[in-house]
Amino acid sequence: MKSFVVQYLISMLYLTALGSVWRVFFERLYDENIILFTTGNIFAVILINKIQFLRSKICILIITLIDLYVIVFQHGVRFQLISLLILLIIYLLRHFMNEYNYEEIPTEAVKKGMVLSYMVIMQFTRSRVKGLPEETSEDMKSRITEEQAEAIRRWKDSKYGKETIIIVRKIPFAIFIFLGTVVFLTIRTIG
Known part of the structure; x- marks a missing residue:
């Protein structure tokens, strides 16, 4: 803070x-x-x-x-x-x-449908484990498949593997749309 x-x-x-x-x-x-x-x-x-x-x-x-x-x-x-x-x-x-956008989880807890952070994808580049995700945009289009989740769990025990990984939390964006609308209307009313 x-x-x-x-x-x-x-x-x-x-x-x-x-x-x-x-x-x-x-x-x-x-x-x-x-x-x-x-x-x-x-x-x-x-x-x-x-x-x-x-x-x-x-x-x-x-x-x-x-x-x-x-x-x-x-x-x-x-x-x-x-x-x-x-x-x-x-x-x-x-x-x-x-x-609050990111969450650190145990690598063995990774599941299909999760979204990985850029940092995690960068860690995969040195690994020889097959099937690891190669890119992410940190949005819902980048959700991992079951095969990728299994590759990540295998990666944990490899040379470059880690005990934990960072995933992107799914944050409800409606509150931000609401706040943006309130700010816009406030500025419009004042200005």
Whole structure:
């Protein structure tokens, strides 16, 4: 949970900096197209979080100084609560998916119809056991057959075999459709 909070705080710094930079250079355009810029800023922040260098202490210090400069010497910060809220929702959903999307099970418990994670498929590439699955898209189209399940159980006792494997849990997606609809309607009503 600590890493989640740190990641969100770093994202808030970048989101505030991006919004401030756009506002300083393109104030009128930014104000007229706030939804477009907000969406772009959120996607940019998500991409920035994937680049390790931009999460370094020096980059975070620079972004913090930019934020402080804009707050003190420019317009001040016009906090976009909706942007920060959307970012929080996105991060909470990503955290939920990362925490609960996968399940570690004993290798001998693998059954027909399960979906294997990418990591497990990568472990199979070195093995000489015949019949192992060679690819997965981590969706229902990638469910394994009974023959593949048996090959995986044989793989457990081979040279590269493991006692446990990671499968993809089947998560009901209706809740995410509902939440997306609520967020969309909220943004549409507010904007």
